[in-house]
Amino acid sequence: ATSSSLYDNFLQCTSLQSNSSIPIYTPNTASYSSVLQFSIRNLRFTSPNTPKPELIVTPLHESHVQAAVICSRKYGMHIRVRSGGHDYEGLSYATGVPFVIVDLINLQSISVDAKDGTAWVSSGATIGQLYYRIAEQSRTYGFPAGICPTVGVGGQFSGGGYGALLRKYGLAADNVVDARLVNVDGKILTKESMGEDLFWAIRGGGGGSFGVILSWKIRLVPVPPTVTVFTHNKNLEQGATALVHRWQYVADKLPRDLFIQIVINVANSSRVGERTVQASFRSLFLGGVKQLIPLMEQHFPELGLKRDDYIEMSWIQSVLYFAGFPIEGPSDVLLDRNPLTRDYFKAKSDYVTEPISEKGLKGIWKLLLEENRPVVIFSPYGGRMSEISESAIPFPHRKGNIYKIQHLVYWAEEGTKAAKERIGWIRRLYRYLIPYVSKSPRAAYLNYRDLDLGQSKNGTASYSKAKVWGRKYFKNNFDRLVLAKSKVDPDNFFRNEQSIPSVPS
Numbered sequence: 001a002t003s004s005s006l007y008d009n010f011l012q013c014t015s016l017q018s019n020s021s022i023p024i025y026t027p028n029t030a031s032y033s034s035v036l037q038f039s040i041r042n043l044r045f046t047s048p049n050t051p052k053p054e055l056i057v058t059p060l061h062e063s064h065v066q067a068a069v070i071c072s073r074k075y076g077m078h079i080r081v082r083s084g085g086h087d088y089e090g091l092s093y094a095t096g097v098p099f100v101i102v103d104l105i106n107l108q109s110i111s112v113d114a115k116d117g118t119a120w121v122s123s124g125a126t127i128g129q130l131y132y133r134i135a136e137q138s139r140t141y142g143f144p145a146g147i148c149p150t151v152g153v154g155g156q157f158s159g160g161g162y163g164a165l166l167r168k169y170g171l172a173a174d175n176v177v178d179a180r181l182v183n184v185d186g187k188i189l190t191k192e193s194m195g196e197d198l199f200w201a202i203r204g205g206g207g208g209s210f211g212v213i214l215s216w217k218i219r220l221v222p223v224p225p226t227v228t229v230f231t232h233n234k235n236l237e238q239g240a241t242a243l244v245h246r247w248q249y250v251a252d253k254l255p256r257d258l259f260i261q262i263v264i265n266v267a268n269s270s271r272v273g274e275r276t277v278q279a280s281f282r283s284l285f286l287g288g289v290k291q292l293i294p295l296m297e298q299h300f301p302e303l304g305l306k307r308d309d310y311i312e313m314s315w316i317q318s319v320l321y322f323a324g325f326p327i328e329g330p331s332d333v334l335l336d337r338n339p340l341t342r343d344y345f346k347a348k349s350d351y352v353t354e355p356i357s358e359k360g361l362k363g364i365w366k367l368l369l370e371e372n373r374p375v376v377i378f379s380p381y382g383g384r385m386s387e388i389s390e391s392a393i394p395f396p397h398r399k400g401n402i403y404k405i406q407h408l409v410y411w412a413e414e415g416t417k418a419a420k421e422r423i424g425w426i427r428r429l430y431r432y433l434i435p436y437v438s439k440s441p442r443a444a445y446l447n448y449r450d451l452d453l454g455q456s457k458n459g460t461a462s463y464s465k466a467k468v469w470g471r472k473y474f475k476n477n478f479d480r481l482v483l484a485k486s487k488v489d490p491d492n493f494f495r496n497e498q499s500i501p502s503v504p505s
């Protein structure tokens with residue numbers, strides 16, 4: 001069908017399904033491009049060659065989502081569900097077959113019950129909005145989701161979701177206690193009615209395979225009225241290699257109130273015209289500076305911090321701090337969905353179970369110095385992450401991991417040449433790391449989606465093909481995900497380039 005006849009069909013079908021009208025955009029609608037572009041975070045998928053949807057539907061109510069699913073199936077249209085649009089490979093808004101985007105941007109409601117210590121949050125909300133609403137109600141609750149405030153709740157919670165509270169409280173998905181989901185028949189299910197396997201699968205098994213998650217009930221987590229942060233930069237001349245090396249023996253064993261992450265990039269050196277590798281140690285401590293100083297002296301004196309390096313603040317200010325906003329400024333900047341930056345980027349992830357030698361680290365530095373805007377981020381595990389069993393939810397990366405690496409490369413030039421070179425570089429870095437990172441499988445974090453791990457063109461990969469990337473993301477949980485998928489969506493309506501396959505029973 002052409003977009004306009006599809007539009008007519010959709011208009012008619014959805015009006016039969018719902019008593020209020022659903023905003024639908026076609027390529028002929030004036031605002032189609034701005035609606036499409038607004039939530040695109042990776043500029044790699046804004047080029048004229050990126051496939052565009054036949055229609056974009058932006059539901060205003062739950063019933064609109066039901067109608068969108070029912071009518072897409074009726075007209076044989078493939079759908080992509082988008083919440084925050086931060087998917088690293090653009091899977092929520094681009095694919096090679098004709099498709100419709102169901103964009104949840106209007107479903108942003110958040111209701112916090114501070115008495116009960118829970119909240120219901122709609123998938124289309126951002127985590128920044130969630131943090132703001134929690135802090136508005138309470139100074140003693142927080143939530144352990146991601147650091148970047150414009151990430152969508154829908155994609156992030158369905159793939160795991162972590163930030164500076166992970167060593168204390170685990171992932172966002174570990175703290176989900178109920179959910180509302182539209183299934184393939186357009187019915188709304190809750191934890192009670194969806195059954196154990198499906199409720200398990202949506203907490204880490206990824207969006208796009210099981211249904212459209214409308215909203216999540218979460219358990220809020222206690223945070224003290226005062227937390228402490230620091231950021232401490234060291235470059236190669238200042239001994240960064242030895243400190244990063246040492247950090248690997250400390251980071252996962254620290255008390256769980258203390259999270260120290262390292263962001264490593266390339267900066268100008270003090271020698272004119274030269275560049276150096278800079279390691280930035282960024283930390284959140286759930287307590288005051290008086291408690292933190294002796295802990296740092298005991299566990300990581302090599303970092304050499306002074307009293308003035310520590311800053312005390314409230315938890316919501318620490319959210320602003322990690323997001324790069326002024327901590328004395330208004331916290332309603334967290335409500336803004338406009339991303340702080342838009343870049344071209346490619347990313348990958350790895351898990352580290354044995355410290356990397358200094359020689360190994362120096363090899364990473366050498367590769368970083370070949371690039372313009374590379375970043376590697378080392379995020380510590382241990383604490384609560386080691387206590388939760390590998391099969392509690394589909395996210396399996398628990399005990400035995402010292403830290404996770406995220407490798408990133410950013411660039412600003414349009415076009416395939418720049419992209420090819422930058423992606424070529426990150427693949428070299430990934431190959432270089434083979435001896436140093438987890439093996440069989442070489443594990444990866446689903447929310448750092450990487451199509452280099454394998455993909456199927458139209459989401460119809462066989463079990464054995466999908467297992468190649470499925471084992472990396474989910475280890476032994478992959479089979480249970482396939483069982484859940486096969487039961488709830490046997491015809492594989494909800495699919496993407498790395499979705500869970502449905503197999504005949």
Ligand code: FDA
Nearest residue numbers: 083084085086087092146147152154155156162207208213
């Ligand atoms: P988007 O809308 O693109 O969806 C991602 C996937 O989920 C797609 O397959 C989509 O179809 C599906 N989906 C979305 N909503 C759905 C719904 N309601 N029902 C069913 N399926 C749905 N991660 C992290 O853990 N910690 C962090 O600190 C960060 N930081 C960060 C910063 C930046 C700048 C980016 C770009 C990304 C991150 N991430 C992250 C990764 C992030 O968690 C990941 O990209 C999420 O999937 C994004 O969720 P969105 O809803 O924004 O994505």
